[in-house]
Amino acid sequence: MTDVAAPVIAFRGVGVTYRKGPVWNRTEVPAVGAVDLEIAAGETLGLVGESGSGKTTLGRVALGLIRPSRGEFLIEGRPFDPAIRREGALSVVLQHPEWALNPRLRCGVSVAEPLTIRGDLDRQARRQRVASMLERVGLDPGFAERYPGDLSGGQRQRMAIARALITEPRFIVFDEAVSALDVSVQAQILNLIRELQAEHRFAAIFISHDLAATRYISHRIAVMLKGDIVEVAPARTFYDMPAHDYSRALYATIR
Amino acid sequence: MIALASARLGRFFRRDSLGLLGAVLLLVLLILGIFGDLLPLGDPNAIGAGPRLGAPSLAFPLGTDDLGRSYLPRVVEGIGVTFLLSAIAVIITAVIGTLLGMAAGYLHGATDHLIARIADILFAFPALLFGLLAAAVIGPGSIAAIVVISTATIPLFIRVVRSVTLSVAEREFVVAAVVSGASTWRVMLVHLLPNILGAAIIQLTYALSVSMIIESALSFLGLGVQPPAASLGSLLRLGSVYLTIAPWLVLAPGLVLAAAIMSINLLGDAIRDALDPLRGRSLK
Amino acid sequence: MTAAVDIRDFVVAYETGGGAVFALDGIDLAIGAGETLGIVGESGSGKSTLGMAIGRLLAPNARIDAGDILVAGCSVTTSDDETVRRLRRERLGFVFQNPMSALDPTMRIGRQVALAMEGTPDTAAVERLLVRAGLDEPGRVARSFPHELSGGMAQRVVIALAIARNPQILIADEPTASLDASIRDRILDLLFAMRAETGASLVILSHDLRMIVHRCERVIVMYGGRIVEMGESQAVFGSPAHPYTRALIRAAAGNEAPGEQLDPIPGVPPVLRAPSADCAFAPRCAHAAERCRRERPAERAVGGSRVACHFAEEIMAASGTAREVAE
Numbered sequence: 082m083t084d085v086a087a088p089v090i091a092f093r094g095v096g097v098t099y100r101k102g103p104v105w106n107r108t109e110v111p112a113v114g115a116v117d118l119e120i121a122a123g124e125t126l127g128l129v130g131e132s133g134s135g136k137t138t139l140g141r142v143a144l145g146l147i148r149p150s151r152g153e154f155l156i157e158g159r160p161f162d163p164a165i166r167r168e169g170a171l172s173v174v175l176q177h178p179e180w181a182l183n184p185r186l187r188c189g190v191s192v193a194e195p196l197t198i199r200g201d202l203d204r205q206a207r208r209q210r211v212a213s214m215l216e217r218v219g220l221d222p223g224f225a226e227r228y229p230g231d232l233s234g235g236q237r238q239r240m241a242i243a244r245a246l247i248t249e250p251r252f253i254v255f256d257e258a259v260s261a262l263d264v265s266v267q268a269q270i271l272n273l274i275r276e277l278q279a280e281h282r283f284a285a286i287f288i289s290h291d292l293a294a295t296r297y298i299s300h301r302i303a304v305m306l307k308g309d310i311v312e313v314a315p316a317r318t319f320y321d322m323p324a325h326d327y328s329r330a331l332y333a334t335i336r
Numbered sequence: 337m338i339a340l341a342s343a344r345l346g347r348f349f350r351r352d353s354l355g356l357l358g359a360v361l362l363l364v365l366l367i368l369g370i371f372g373d374l375l376p377l378g379d380p381n382a383i384g385a386g387p388r389l390g391a392p393s394l395a396f397p398l399g400t401d402d403l404g405r406s407y408l409p410r411v412v413e414g415i416g417v418t419f420l421l422s423a424i425a426v427i428i429t430a431v432i433g434t435l436l437g438m439a440a441g442y443l444h445g446a447t448d449h450l451i452a453r454i455a456d457i458l459f460a461f462p463a464l465l466f467g468l469l470a471a472a473v474i475g476p477g478s479i480a481a482i483v484v485i486s487t488a489t490i491p492l493f494i495r496v497v498r499s500v501t502l503s504v505a506e507r508e509f510v511v512a513a514v515v516s517g518a519s520t521w522r523v524m525l526v527h528l529l530p531n532i533l534g535a536a537i538i539q540l541t542y543a544l545s546v547s548m549i550i551e552s553a554l555s556f557l558g559l560g561v562q563p564p565a566a567s568l569g570s571l572l573r574l575g576s577v578y579l580t581i582a583p584w585l586v587l588a589p590g591l592v593l594a595a596a597i598m599s600i601n602l603l604g605d606a607i608r609d610a611l612d613p614l615r616g617r618s619l620k
Numbered sequence: 621m622t623a624a625v626d627i628r629d630f631v632v633a634y635e636t637g638g639g640a641v642f643a644l645d646g647i648d649l650a651i652g653a654g655e656t657l658g659i660v661g662e663s664g665s666g667k668s669t670l671g672m673a674i675g676r677l678l679a680p681n682a683r684i685d686a687g688d689i690l691v692a693g694c695s696v697t698t699s700d701d702e703t704v705r706r707l708r709r710e711r712l713g714f715v716f717q718n719p720m721s722a723l724d725p726t727m728r729i730g731r732q733v734a735l736a737m738e739g740t741p742d743t744a745a746v747e748r749l750l751v752r753a754g755l756d757e758p759g760r761v762a763r764s765f766p767h768e769l770s771g772g773m774a775q776r777v778v779i780a781l782a783i784a785r786n787p788q789i790l791i792a793d794e795p796t797a798s799l800d801a802s803i804r805d806r807i808l809d810l811l812f813a814m815r816a817e818t819g820a821s822l823v824i825l826s827h828d829l830r831m832i833v834h835r836c837e838r839v840i841v842m843y844g845g846r847i848v849e850m851g852e853s854q855a856v857f858g859s860p861a862h863p864y865t866r867a868l869i870r871a872a873a874g875n876e877a878p879g880e881q882l883d884p885i886p887g888v889p890p891v892l893r894a895p896s897a898d899c900a901f902a903p904r905c906a907h908a909a910e911r912c913r914r915e916r917p918a919e920r921a922v923g924g925s926r927v928a929c930h931f932a933e934e935i936m937a938a939s940g941t942a943r944e945v946a947e
Contacts, residue, residue, distance in 0.1 A: 132772075132802035144515050167517035175508040176801060183509045185530035191509065195516035234663065244512065260801035263662045263827045268871040268882040290802040293830075293874030297882065320878045499767075 087158055088119035089251050089284035090143060094152030097138050112138045114309040115152060122251070123282040125274075127299030127316065129292050129331060134305040140254045140288050144173055156252065169195045169248025174241050176257035178234035181241040188232070189215075189225025192244045199248060214243045218273060235266035242273065249281055256288045271298050292319060292331050304328045355606020361599035365592070369419045372412035380409035381564050389582040399584045401574065410566045411588050415596070417567040421478055421560070422547035425485035429547075430540050433490050437497025438524055438532065442505050452498070455491040463488035463550055464557070471559040481560040485550050489543040493536075500535040504528055534607075541604030545597040552593055568593045623690075624789050624821045625651040625674055630687035631895065632669055632678065640683070642892035643669040645845035645900075647687070648919070653788065656815065656822045658832030658853070660868070661842035664889045667825045670842070671793045674823075675712050676704050692788065713782030713820070715792040715811065719774035719799075722781075723766040729777055730762030736784040752817075753780035754810050772803040776810060783814050790815055792824045808835065829868050833857040841865045844890050844900030851925025861922045861932040863905045899930070907931055 097113040113135040120126045128136045141147040142154055145161045154161050156170065165171065172195070175181065182191045192214065193207045202210065212222035218239040229237055238258065245253055255274070259267045275298060278285060289295045295302060296319040304312040304327060312325040323332055378385065383403045390400040398407040440451035467484040474480045504510065510527050518526070548568075554560035555569025556576075563570070568589045575585030632644040643666045651657055661667040672678050674689055676696045689696040691707050699707075708714075716722045724732055733746045741749075747758035753776045755761045766774055775795065782790055792811055796804035812835060815822040826832055832839050833853045841849040841862065849862040860866045869875055870883045887904040890896075899917050902908040911930050922932040929935070 130802075132800065132806075134802075136802075146511070146514065163517075166515060169516060171515055173512055173515045175511065177508055177798075180507040181509060181512070183513075183527050183531070186526070194513060194518070198517045198522070241508075241512070244516075248516070257801040261797060264829060264868055265662060265871045265885040267873065268884040271873060272882060272884065290804070291873070293872070297873040297876065317878045 088121050089157060090120050091155040091158075092116045092118045092139070092142070092149075092152065093155065095139070095142060095149040095154055096151035097135070097142060097147060098150040112308055113142070113149075114307075116310055118303060118310070118313070120252075120284040120286065122284055123278060124301070125278065125285040125287050125299045127295035127302035128286055128288045128305060129290065129295050129302060130305030131290065133307075135308040136288050136305045137256060139305070140256050140286055143252070143286055144171055144254055167198055169199050170251050172245035172248070172250040172253045174238070174245050174253065174255045174258040176260050178237040178241070178261055179229075181237050182229040182244075184229050186228075187225065188227055188229060188240050191229075192225065192240060192247055195244065195248045210247060211243070214247050215240075217277070218243045218246075219269070235262055235269065238262060238266075238270055239273070242270070242277070246277060246281065246283075250283055252284045254286045254288065257290070258287070259294055260289065260291065267294065274298060296320060304331065352606045352609060354602050355609075358599040358602025358606065361595055362603060365415055365596050365599065366419065368412055369416035372409070372416055375412070377409040377412060378406040380405065380413045380566065382406070389578060389585075391582070392584055398588045399582065401582075401585060402578065407585065407588060410571060411568075411592060414566040414568045414571045414589055415592060417561055417565060418548055418551050418555075418569065418593070419596075421481050421551050421567065422485065422544055425482045425551075426489065426540060426544045426547050428482070428486045429489045429493050429543055430536065432486070433493030433539075434497050434529075434532070434536055436490075437494040438501050438528055440494065441498040441501025442520075442524060442528060448498075451494065455494040458487055459491035459495075461487075464553060467550075467554050467557070467559050471554075476559045477562055478560070481551055481554050484554060484559075485547045488550055489546055493539055493543060496539045497532055497536055500532045501528055504531045507531075538604055538608045541600050541607065545600040545604075548593065548597055548600075568596075623650040624653045624692065625649075625823075626690040626693075627651075627670075627674075628687050628689075630670075630673065630689060631685040632666075632673060633683050633685055634679070635681045635683060639893060642685075642895060643682075643845055644673070645892060645895050647845075647847060649840070649847065649850075651789065651821050651823060654819050654821055655838060656812070656836040657824070658836035658839045659823065659825045659842060660827065660829050660832050660839060661825075662827055662889050664891075665842040666845040667842050668793050669845075671714075671791050671823065671825050674789070674791060675708050675714060677714070710785055711788045713785075713787035713790045715775070715778050715782050715790065715795045717794040717797045719771060719778045720766060722778045723774060725766050727765075728762065729764050729766065729769070733762065733777070733780055733784065736781040738785055749780050749784060750777070753777065753783075753814070754806075755780075771799045772807060775799060775807050779807075779810060779814060783818055783820075786818050787820050790818075790820045790822045792822065794826055795824065797826075829857070829865075830872060830874060841868070844896060845892055846896075846900065846928060847919065847926075848901065848928045849925055850919075850927075851923075855924045859923060859936060861925055861927040861936050862901075862929045863907050863931075863935060864901045866935075867904075867906075899928075907935055 095113060095116045099110040099112055100107050101110055102108050116139060118126065128139065130136045138147060142149055145163060145166065156165060182188060189211050192211050196202055196207045196210060211225055215222045215224060220236060220239050232240065259270050262270060271294060287295055287298050296316045299316045301313060302316050302319055303310045304325060306327045312323060312328045314323060319332060323329055383405055385406050386396050386400040386404050388400065388402055388404045390396055392399045396406050398411060401407055401410065436451050440448045463484060466487060470480045470484050474483065505528065510523060513523055513527055551560055551567060552569030552572060555567045556573040558573065561567045561570055571589040572586060575589065578585055627647050627649040630644055630647040633640040633642045647670060659667045659670065669678065674691065674696065684697055692711055694703065694707060696704060730746050733749055734741050737745065737749065746762055750758035750761055755773060755776050761769065761773065795811060796807050799807060824836065836853055839853045839856050840847050841864065843864045849856055849860065849865045856865060860869060867885045871885055873882060876882055885904055890900050897916055898914060899912040902912040917928045917930045919926050919928040
């Protein structure tokens with residue numbers, strides 16, 4: 082699965098340093114050291130590590146929300162260009178179901194938004210696409226007319242996944258996407274992501290503090306510690322015995 | 337949709353009788369202010385219609401003023417003028433304050449700094465001092481009053497909208513919209529504005545009551561509406577001269593002003609409570 | 621084991637527009653002094669209602685249909701308001717899901733902490749308490765308003781408030797659910813450290829069975845407003861007797877072999893319109909038989925645990941002692 086010629090995304094020596102404070106009194110806070118990673122189509126890379134390890138920062142770089150201070154971030158071999166977003170090439174699914182959707186918009190409008198922005202389909206076509214997408218993520222198409230407040234956490238997270246997939250993006254970031262869900266709903270969402278990836282062949286980063294969920298959904302796992310990746314290994318390794326001390330400590334938490 | 341909205345409104349007021357009181361009172365005052373000159377109350381500007389400084393009687397329910405004008409139609413006119421000036425000023429405040437507050441909260445950086453500093457400076461500037469200045473430059477009158485009221489109420493409006501915008505902008509649906517390529521305008525209009533509207537409306541009610549106080553204060557000082565037009569403030573100013581011999585001249589506009597401000601605040605509190613997720617959890 | 625909290629046949633329903641919905645359907649539970657008890661259940665299982673009921677903090681539309689809760693021998697349901705307030709102040713400490721709504725947004729942290737403490741503490745005492753809650757810059761935190769703190773810091777403040785008077789019972793309802801997932805462990809560490817320091821009982825409500833089993837001595841599994849399984853954590857997790865507990869474990873990532881598919885529980889949790897006359901889990905249960913739809917299972921001893929399932933023994937026997945944990 083990783084033997085595809087061109088990786089969908091590539092980090093080449095990416096480092097991020099935050100600047101804090103006013104212009105005359107800047108302090109620099111390093112968040113990510115120097116990261117080299119490639120992710121192929123149809124592959125999920127798990128990114129685990131504790132709070133402040135830089136995993137969320139790296140995810141934001143991958144979405145073009147943060148520009149790397151050093152190194153290069155490439156999508157399909159080209160440096161990131163914000164215009165690529167309007168093509169619907171990238172998507173994100175985040176942690177909190179209650180904030181995943183704009184509470185003032187009908188769910189169908191939220192799910193259709195990436196298509197609306199891309200602007201290549203008329204209203205009717207968008208509506209049909211939303212209906213089939215909702216069905217695909219296990220929601221009744223009638224939910225498109227509802228507001229997020231009427232939905233449960235799991236249903237909202239499914240909506241967010243429908244929105245993320247509506248443009249058939251080449252790359253999706255899942256940042257703690259199942260952390261706020263009940264265990265049973267978590268399993269449904271994890272299985273859903275797996276199935277959809279098999280169908281759509283998107284590349285994905287699955288960011289989580291939870292090694293158990295991460296190793297279930299990922300093909301490879303990168304362990305981050307203090308801004309650096311200390312181990313990258315196939316997910317299977319994390320069912321057995323990872324190499325790095327810190328990975329082992331993480332591993333111990335789920336035994 | 338309308339049925340749903342009215343049903344929600346009905347529930348809202350059943351739970352909150354003070355809010356209902358405020359809404360009804362405000363409605364009565366508004367109707368009086370807007371349609372007052374259609375009512376058979378007499379001519380507010382007819383000099384010598386009755387005795388000078390006459391006490392309330394059947395013919396003149398609120399008495400007469402120093403020129404023998406019937407006071408009831410003058411108070412009613414005052415309600416209309418005060419409401420109108422405050423409303424215009426508050427609408428200006430709401431539009432400018434929402435735009436600037438949203439821009440400051442969402443765009444960060446230099447824009448935020450600039451808007452925040454302007455708001456701070458305006459905030460630090462006493463409204464009445466500014467009123468004197470405006471009256472000197474533009475000349476006293478309605479325009480000056482509107483300018484002063486808006487400048488006095490905008491800073492707080494900006495701050496409130498900015499802080500709400502900051503918290504909404506972190507929400508995940510905003511990040512998702514940006515990632516799918518939404519323009520800054522789209523984010524602000526589709527995602528931010530509808531979600532800060534609630535807070536803005538609450539702030540609007542408070543700004544309205546503050547406006548009425550400022551309007552009255554300006555007119556009281558003679559910097560607001562000019563005679564023969566009457567506002568609650570200018571009536572208070574006139575009445576205060578005769579406080580000892582004709583107290584009703586202060587009492588009537590004073591009570592009306594107090595009622596108006598109270599009703600607006602009650603309504604504002606009710607809206608705030610209705611939007612507050614923690615409402616209804618009673619700790620006994 | 622003397623009971624810090626004694627809950628007897630407790631039934632709570634919520635009045636809603638569409639009729640009453642039962643959240644607790646006959647709870648019998650004694651919480652021992654100084655024990656750590658985890659209550660596990662999906663959203664809607666009734667666990668939050670149970671936690672709130674201990675402090676008489678139920679929403680206004682809640683109705684207690686039967687039973688009683690005794691905190692340190694004092695009835696929470698029948699005592700007058702002043703008694704209950706004193707109970708809350710002196711014996712109970714609550715940590716809620718969202719620290720931002722638990723704190724007063726208009727008051728500086730220092731003042732809120734001082735109010736929660738006994739008497740009129742000085743600044744140093746307030747800061748000492750904040751340090752105990754793991755806040756490094758107590759001075760700055762005390763001067764801050766809640767919105768100036770991060771979620772994790774705010775939750776530390778809430779924990780400080782909860783332990784301010786050395787309560788006998790700490791109740792934490794999904795204390796990490798609204799926090800950034802990566803700081804959850806540290807907040808839990810703090811909570812359990814504070815429990816150890818004060819010697820209080822800790823009742824922690826969560827949907828995360830693994831976390832509960834790791835951290836609590838005893839675990840209760842709730843479903844449809846009832847306790848379906850209760851016992852020592854290791855026993856319940858190692859050899860679960862109730863089909864629901866087993867389904868929960870199978871659904872959680874972490875117990876599967878590499879390449880194995882997770883098994884979500886089919887269906888959705890029930891909405892109880894009346895106390896259930898049968899087994900509330902039957903519609904989702906792979907082992908359900910005719911008897912389950914006819915007869916309400918009573919709670920009884922199975923192995924070392926207490927289980928409310930007609931077929932608990934058969935199910936345990938059929939699948940060997942325990943489902944192997946797959947590491």
